[in-house]
Amino acid sequence: xxxxxETLKAIKPVDEKWYAVAQKRLDYLxxxxxxxxxxxxxxxxxxxxxxxKNPIIDRKVMFTFAxxxxxxxxxxxxxxKEVTTQMVLNFLRGGAGINVLARHAxxxxxxxxxxxxxxxxxxxxxxxxxxxxxxxxxAKGPAMTRExxxxxxxxxxxxxxxxxxxxxxxxxxxxxxxxxxxxSSAIVAAITGRPVSExxxxxxxxxxxxxxxxxxxxxxxxxxxxxxxKDAVDVLAKVGGAEIGGIAGxxxxxxxxxxxxxxxxxxxxxxALIAYVLEPSxxxxxxxxxxxxxxxxxxxxxxxxxTPILDLDMRLGEGTGAALAMPLIEAGIKIYKEMATxxxxxxxxxxxx
Amino acid sequence: xxxxxETLKAIKPVDEKWYAVAQKRLDYLxxxxxxxxxxxxxxxxxxxxxxxKNPIIDRKVMFTFAxxxxxxxxxxxxxxKEVTTQMVLNFLRGGAGINVLARHAxxxxxxxxxxxxxxxxxxxxxxxxxxxxxxxxxAKGPAMTRExxxxxxxxxxxxxxxxxxxxxxxxxxxxxxxxxxxxSSAIVAAITGRPVSExxxxxxxxxxxxxxxxxxxxxxxxxxxxxxxKDAVDVLAKVGGAEIGGIAGxxxxxxxxxxxxxxxxxxxxxxALIAYVLEPSxxxxxxxxxxxxxxxxxxxxxxxxxTPILDLDMRLGEGTGAALAMPLIEAGIKIYKEMATxxxxxxxxxxxx
Numbered sequence: 001x002x003x004x005x006e007t008l009k010a011i012k013p014v015d016e017k018w019y020a021v022a023q024k025r026l027d028y029l030x031x032x033x034x035x036x037x038x039x040x041x042x043x044x045x046x047x048x049x050x051x052x053k054n055p056i057i058d059r060k061v062m063f064t065f066a067x068x069x070x071x072x073x074x075x076x077x078x079x080x081k082e083v084t085t086q087m088v089l090n091f092l093r094g095g096a097g098i099n100v101l102a103r104h105a106x107x108x109x110x111x112x113x114x115x116x117x118x119x120x121x122x123x124x125x126x127x128x129x130x131x132x133x134x135x136x137x138x139a140k141g142p143a144m145t146r147e148x149x150x151x152x153x154x155x156x157x158x159x160x161x162x163x164x165x166x167x168x169x170x171x172x173x174x175x176x177x178x179x180x181x182x183x184s185s186a187i188v189a190a191i192t193g194r195p196v197s198e199x200x201x202x203x204x205x206x207x208x209x210x211x212x213x214x215x216x217x218x219x220x221x222x223x224x225x226x227x228x229x230k231d232a233v234d235v236l237a238k239v240g241g242a243e244i245g246g247i248a249g250x251x252x253x254x255x256x257x258x259x260x261x262x263x264x265x266x267x268x269x270x271x272a273l274i275a276y277v278l279e280p281s282x283x284x285x286x287x288x289x290x291x292x293x294x295x296x297x298x299x300x301x302x303x304x305x306x307t308p309i310l311d312l313d314m315r316l317g318e319g320t321g322a323a324l325a326m327p328l329i330e331a332g333i334k335i336y337k338e339m340a341t342x343x344x345x346x347x348x349x350x351x352x353x
Numbered sequence: 354x355x356x357x358x359e360t361l362k363a364i365k366p367v368d369e370k371w372y373a374v375a376q377k378r379l380d381y382l383x384x385x386x387x388x389x390x391x392x393x394x395x396x397x398x399x400x401x402x403x404x405x406k407n408p409i410i411d412r413k414v415m416f417t418f419a420x421x422x423x424x425x426x427x428x429x430x431x432x433x434k435e436v437t438t439q440m441v442l443n444f445l446r447g448g449a450g451i452n453v454l455a456r457h458a459x460x461x462x463x464x465x466x467x468x469x470x471x472x473x474x475x476x477x478x479x480x481x482x483x484x485x486x487x488x489x490x491x492a493k494g495p496a497m498t499r500e501x502x503x504x505x506x507x508x509x510x511x512x513x514x515x516x517x518x519x520x521x522x523x524x525x526x527x528x529x530x531x532x533x534x535x536x537s538s539a540i541v542a543a544i545t546g547r548p549v550s551e552x553x554x555x556x557x558x559x560x561x562x563x564x565x566x567x568x569x570x571x572x573x574x575x576x577x578x579x580x581x582x583k584d585a586v587d588v589l590a591k592v593g594g595a596e597i598g599g600i601a602g603x604x605x606x607x608x609x610x611x612x613x614x615x616x617x618x619x620x621x622x623x624x625a626l627i628a629y630v631l632e633p634s635x636x637x638x639x640x641x642x643x644x645x646x647x648x649x650x651x652x653x654x655x656x657x658x659x660t661p662i663l664d665l666d667m668r669l670g671e672g673t674g675a676a677l678a679m680p681l682i683e684a685g686i687k688i689y690k691e692m693a694t695x696x697x698x699x700x701x702x703x704x705x706x
Contacts, residue, residue, distance in 0.1 A: 030443055032558045038666050079703070101684055104680070205704065314390040338456075
């Protein structure tokens with residue numbers, strides 16, 4: 001609990017003076033002012049986040065948090081629960097979507113067991129931060145205790161602090177957990193007050209019938225557990241998930257360490273929303289990687305005032321959207337650092353009308 | 354003329370059977386079917402374009418075509434004409450936006466003088482395909498003769514054929530030419546029949562007053578020159594530009610060689626539209642890199658049925674959007690080639706509802 005309070009206290013809004021500092025250099029570069037659009041925004045933001053006129057983004061890491069969900073007993077997921085474990089092993093062998101896209105982007109992948117319902121004894125390469133063997137079924141009562149929820153968040157801080165110390169300069173978030181669009185939709189509804197039907201989609205591909213059931217399950221669970229939308233830890237404990245708590249903690253830890261953090265899709269953004277409610281200025285450190293197909297994602301982005309970088313009709317999770325967005329943010333930094341100025345290049349910057 | 358006819362004859366629509374072949378493999382991979390959205394589309398399309406179940410995209414090249422425009426005498430551009438020459442030299446020194454973004458994406462940059470109003474004597478690294486020293490002012494008469502327009506297109510084929518022979522596997526298009534949004538808007542209006550005011554924007558950043566003038570200049574030029582929207586060579590000759598002709602030729606040459614070609618923004622898409630009118634199936638080989646801020650870009654993409662990959666509020670040209678999009682297309686190919694199948698990974702593909 002001390003760690004939670006300390007971390008929240010360490011997060012400060014970025015100093016907006018850096019935006020102007022960065023824009024000044026951007027406007028000297030050999031291009032019409034503003035013509036590189038959001039690439040210029042990415043550069044300004046990274047300068048402000050790091051408080052460094054000359055930011056270096058060399059080592060990048062993707063954290064893929066895994067957890068299981070008691071709520072799958074209600075028939076809300078397209079795949080059997082065992083797939084969480086199987087996919088964790090797939091990640092460690094390098095065969096999953098996130099592995100391919102992270103390699104492509106030059107990003108390291110760290111896979112974290114936050115709450116998978118399986119004992120991974122002696123499995124190499126897996127980071128063990130297990131808080132529980134799956135959450136409890138929140139159709140019957142809270143998914144976690146308040147203490148468990150805080151422990152999940154604090155594990156996220158630990159990760160962020162450790163990788164900040166090791167010299168990583170950009171973080172990404174990802175998730176794996178069969179059934180985890182259900183707690184994510186429950187979190188959006190609890191925090192934003194929007195009707196469950198407006199923020200609940202088909203996840204990995206359930207039928208219309210299962211979607212109707214999923215909506216009813218969430219509506220009933222919110223009535224049963226009555227999470228307090230203003231108390232993010234309460235929401236996470238009652239209708240959340242272990243991997244979502246880990247993501248929330250990582251995002252807060254990134255902000256406390258002034259490291260840009262690229263938020264993947266629906267589940268990662270639910271984690272980021274928990275972080276945002278705990279400390280709104282944490283959003284200064286977030287980049288929204290993409291616009292997920294999953295209904296309800298945009299509601300969260302709008303609530304936090306984030307604009308997604310990509311819109312490629314994706315809905316896989318794992319961090320795949322974040323891995324695609326990272327090189328675009330880097331592109332903005334490189335534009336800022338590597339382009340010639342009008343003066344250096346002997347190009348006229350006279351605007352004649 | 355023979356070369357033009359031969360190239361057009363060599364372009365065939367892609368064989369749609371390849372889409373199903375590629376999708377079959379995509380559906381065996383360890384992800385819910387379709388969950389990687391447009392990345393899966395990119396993979397299907399590259400398989401179909403190359404007619405290769407196992408396409409290799411290693412060497413990529415960006416062609417940045419430069420030309421000057423007599424129409425700048427009418428006060429339609431924000432920068433003086435000399436900036437075209439200055440920027441060509443900036444490209445060759447590696448200091449421009451396209452250099453930075455191409456390096457970031459692992460793409461070679463080739464700069465082509467198609468019609469700059471400057472003699473680059475002994476300048477290293479510049480490809481000399483000069484057809485003219487700037488187009489004529491099309492407010493007073495045709496920008497080029499029909500023969501000059503065909504020569505520009507044929508130079509583009511030569512480039513495509515040469516780089517196909519050298520083993521390059523993906524092409525991108527880019528442009529540099531002060532004033533070249535004006536011919537591009539004229540091309541869109543002439544070919545699509547849309548009002549000039551709906552397809553003309555502020556280019557690199559002219560004033561409202563200059564925009565009003567630019568629209569009037571284009572409207573009058575279309576009345577004076579009466580280009581035939583069904584005869585793309587006529588449109589290119591009367592109200593086009595040398596670099597736009599080179600881009601059209603490159604796109605057609607890419608299609609004839611079955612090489613995917615990534616179209617940058619507004620000016621490149623005007624070139625691609627010329628190619629499309631000459632041979633509609635050339636569009637099977639095109640990827641639309643991004644949605645330019647420039648008004649009228651979307652009109653062309655819609656006319657060809659292309660959906661842009663990125664939307665980052667950019668309007669620089671040079672190939673900058675294409676350089677950002679290429680790694681996303683490659684990401685789709687890598688997903689297709691490198692991800693584990695359900696069977697390989699021991700992951701259950703049972704869908705339970």
